[in-house]
Amino acid sequence: MTEPTTLFEKIWRRHAILEREDGTTLLSIDRHLCHEGSFHAFDKLRAQGRRVRRPDLTVAIADHYVSTDAPETGNQDPSRREVIERLTTNTSEMGVRLYGVGAPEQGIVHVVGPEQGITLPGLLLVCGDSHTATHGALGCLAFGIGASEVAHVLATQTLWQKKPKTLRVTIDGPLGPGVSAKDVILHLISVIGANGATGYMIEYAGSTIREMSIEGRMTICNMSIEAGGRAGLIAPDDKTFDYLRDRRYAPKDTEWERAVEDWRSLSSDPGARFDREVSVDARDIAPSITWGTSPEEAMAITGHVPDPARENDPSRQAALTATLDYMGLTPGEALTDVVVDRVFIGSCTNARIEDLRAAAAVAKGRAAKVIAIVVPGSTPIKLQAEAEGLDQIFIDAGFEWRATGCSMCVGMNGDLTPPGERCASTSNRNFKGRQGPGSRTHLMSPAMAAAAAVTGRLTDVRNLIGEA
Amino acid sequence: MEPFTKLDTHAAAIAIENIDTDQIIPARFMRAPRGTDHGQFLFHDMRRDTDGKARADFPLNSPDLAGAGVLVADTNFGCGSSREAAVYALYDAGIRCVIAPSFGDIFYSNATKNGLLPVVLDRAVVQSIWKTLETANSARVEVDLETQTVHLPNGATHRFEIDPFKKRCLLEGLDDIDLTLRHSDEIERHEQAQNDNRPWAGTIG
Ligand code: SF4
Numbered sequence: 001m002t003e004p005t006t007l008f009e010k011i012w013r014r015h016a017i018l019e020r021e022d023g024t025t026l027l028s029i030d031r032h033l034c035h036e037g038s039f040h041a042f043d044k045l046r047a048q049g050r051r052v053r054r055p056d057l058t059v060a061i062a063d064h065y066v067s068t069d070a071p072e073t074g075n076q077d078p079s080r081r082e083v084i085e086r087l088t089t090n091t092s093e094m095g096v097r098l099y100g101v102g103a104p105e106q107g108i109v110h111v112v113g114p115e116q117g118i119t120l121p122g123l124l125l126v127c128g129d130s131h132t133a134t135h136g137a138l139g140c141l142a143f144g145i146g147a148s149e150v151a152h153v154l155a156t157q158t159l160w161q162k163k164p165k166t167l168r169v170t171i172d173g174p175l176g177p178g179v180s181a182k183d184v185i186l187h188l189i190s191v192i193g194a195n196g197a198t199g200y201m202i203e204y205a206g207s208t209i210r211e212m213s214i215e216g217r218m219t220i221c222n223m224s225i226e227a228g229g230r231a232g233l234i235a236p237d238d239k240t241f242d243y244l245r246d247r248r249y250a251p252k253d254t255e256w257e258r259a260v261e262d263w264r265s266l267s268s269d270p271g272a273r274f275d276r277e278v279s280v281d282a283r284d285i286a287p288s289i290t291w292g293t294s295p296e297e298a299m300a301i302t303g304h305v306p307d308p309a310r311e312n313d314p315s316r317q318a319a320l321t322a323t324l325d326y327m328g329l330t331p332g333e334a335l336t337d338v339v340v341d342r343v344f345i346g347s348c349t350n351a352r353i354e355d356l357r358a359a360a361a362v363a364k365g366r367a368a369k370v371i372a373i374v375v376p377g378s379t380p381i382k383l384q385a386e387a388e389g390l391d392q393i394f395i396d397a398g399f400e401w402r403a404t405g406c407s408m409c410v411g412m413n414g415d416l417t418p419p420g421e422r423c424a425s426t427s428n429r430n431f432k433g434r435q436g437p438g439s440r441t442h443l444m445s446p447a448m449a450a451a452a453a454v455t456g457r458l459t460d461v462r463n464l465i466g467e468a
Numbered sequence: 469m470e471p472f473t474k475l476d477t478h479a480a481a482i483a484i485e486n487i488d489t490d491q492i493i494p495a496r497f498m499r500a501p502r503g504t505d506h507g508q509f510l511f512h513d514m515r516r517d518t519d520g521k522a523r524a525d526f527p528l529n530s531p532d533l534a535g536a537g538v539l540v541a542d543t544n545f546g547c548g549s550s551r552e553a554a555v556y557a558l559y560d561a562g563i564r565c566v567i568a569p570s571f572g573d574i575f576y577s578n579a580t581k582n583g584l585l586p587v588v589l590d591r592a593v594v595q596s597i598w599k600t601l602e603t604a605n606s607a608r609v610e611v612d613l614e615t616q617t618v619h620l621p622n623g624a625t626h627r628f629e630i631d632p633f634k635k636r637c638l639l640e641g642l643d644d645i646d647l648t649l650r651h652s653d654e655i656e657r658h659e660q661a662q663n664d665n666r667p668w669a670g671t672i673g
Contacts, residue, residue, distance in 0.1 A: 044502075080499070
């Protein structure tokens with residue numbers, strides 16, 4: 001008998017070309033996704049007179065800088081438009097496939113990959129973006145890389161990597177009403193910390209994950225990096241295959257059959273050893289939000305703002321005071337008393353069809369009390385939502401229905417939260433200034449964000465579901 | 469990239485945990501090509517008031533620390549986004565080495581590819597360095613990559629770990645693309661085998 005092996009190890013071995021004495025491995029890359037920010041790598045390539053080695057395995061997508069209210073222009077701001085145009089020039093010069101402004105496939109890179117079947121189980125996928133972990137939800141080993149590594153992949157279709165350690169997070173039990181994948185991952189990060197998985201590859205397992213939709217799994221894997229983990233993986237199963245079947249670039253016919261058979265063999269073997277194990281009881285998870293400026297600063301919506309006076313360590317006390325000052329929060333205040341200024345429903349964490357449905361279910365028949373924008377994860381999702389009438393529900397409730405892109409997740413396209421304003425956001429980072437200089441971000445699920453929109457404050461969505 | 473061998477320079481402390489790359493360089497400055505001086509963007513919103521004035525309480529704004537080449541930071545420095553511009557900002561501002569108890573993985577790797585040495589030391593040691601810097605504002609720190617050591621003004625020497633390949637690339641200022649392309653035959657053989665076993669992996673379409 002061969003030794004029991006993890007899902008991660010199986011995929012890693014398939015891609016190992018050679019290993020150096022120090023254990024660093026040269027890995028072959030199956031899929032490379034680029035976006036506007038990849039210009040540094042293309043510049044480097046050009047300066048060195050190199051070409052893209054496998055343009056056929058490289059796909060570029062415009063997302064970070066694309067306007068969500070005038071998408072046909074790219075962006076009306078010339079310096080932002082210029083970054084989008086650099087991507088067009090670089091990809092056409094290097095013969096790389098581009099889903100640019102106006103393309104029917106266009107959307108956020110981590111939404112488009114799975115949606116088009118570019119992402120497949122067992123593959124190794126990289127992208128110059130830390131949320132590349134999202135693709136792990138399909139059993140695809142996927143991680144973010146920096147610009148120098150992007151240039152290396154463009155030039156060689158390989159990457160040198162040290163093998164990470166493995167962490168299995170087992171989540172068991174049913175999720176309560178109003179509790180979603182976002183709450184699970186926020187809860188997990190609050191438990192293990194923002195660097196709790198640094199140096200690790202996370203495999204998510206357990207009945208909660210098995211029961212979860214592919215969309216929900218993507219939300220979980222997406223935020224692996226917020227716990228410090230570079231990749232998140234979930235074993236492919238029938239849900240994965242149902243999701244992928246008939247996707248544009250998924251294998252077809254007999255090749256599909258062969259592929260599914262191969263993918264079934266990828267799951268971690270019983271008895272496979274992980275470097276670390278963490279278990280979470282899903283029954284302990286309530287709708288959660290972040291209150292601070294690190295994703296680990298999350299708690300149940302029923303909680304209260306922490307009090308620095310209760311901190312013993314003076315440096316932590318000072319840090320907490322500074323955080324509350326930045327966030328404009330009062331120690332001991334109930335989270336549900338906190339008034340918000342705007343709401344953002346979007347990003348590669350939570351802008352897939354299921355997310356929009358969950359938000360629409362809360363918005364339906366109610367009225368937004370603050371500015372609320374809904375930004376679908378891709379153009380196909382936008383069209384599907386419109387076919388289901390979700391756009392009309394949002395519009396009737398006073399939400400803005402926008403075109404796709406990264407939007408207010410990072411504000412690069414100009415969709416910003418103004419200084420001092422508080423934003424209820426379905427994105428993944430509550431860092432200082434992430435949504436614009438001086439912006440105050442609270443992360444939460446789409447249903448919770450919609451609840452904040454219709455009440456004008458942080459709200460326990462369970463109270464609204466009860467009313468309905 | 470510029471080789472990194474030794475440093476003997478002023479050090480500045482930033483004793484804050486989880487400094488993410490959005491703090492190191494805010495997103496709005498990321499349109500600039502590499503040729504632009506990224507040092508002007510370093511810690512932009514931590515360093516300046518909303519009206520753009522330098523904050524006196526920010527360590528790197530102290531005149532004593534102008535020209536500091538080492539930054540002594542706290543846990544999980546450079547977490548968050550993969551933006552390599554965070555490294556460009558530090559490098560262009562003259563920082564050649566960051567010492568911290570831990571780093572964001574992607575930041576760590578980006579640093580080593582741009583001549584910026586990330587040094588991991590125990591948090592207790594890092595705290596002791598902060599103390600030294602507090603008492604002697606212009607304290608100097610020596611960093612020697614060849615011997616993998618950091619020498620402090622109080623006479624203490626600490627050894628740090630770095631993987632041999634990253635060390636060599638930094639010491640020699642090597643670009644690893646050329647090194648990798650020496651393995652072209654193995655890469656092609658591997659691709660061929662993959663294609664035979666799993667044809668769907670080697671093509672989109
Ligand atoms: S939506 Fe946000 S996190 Fe996702 S790729 Fe875009 S900017 Fe990054």
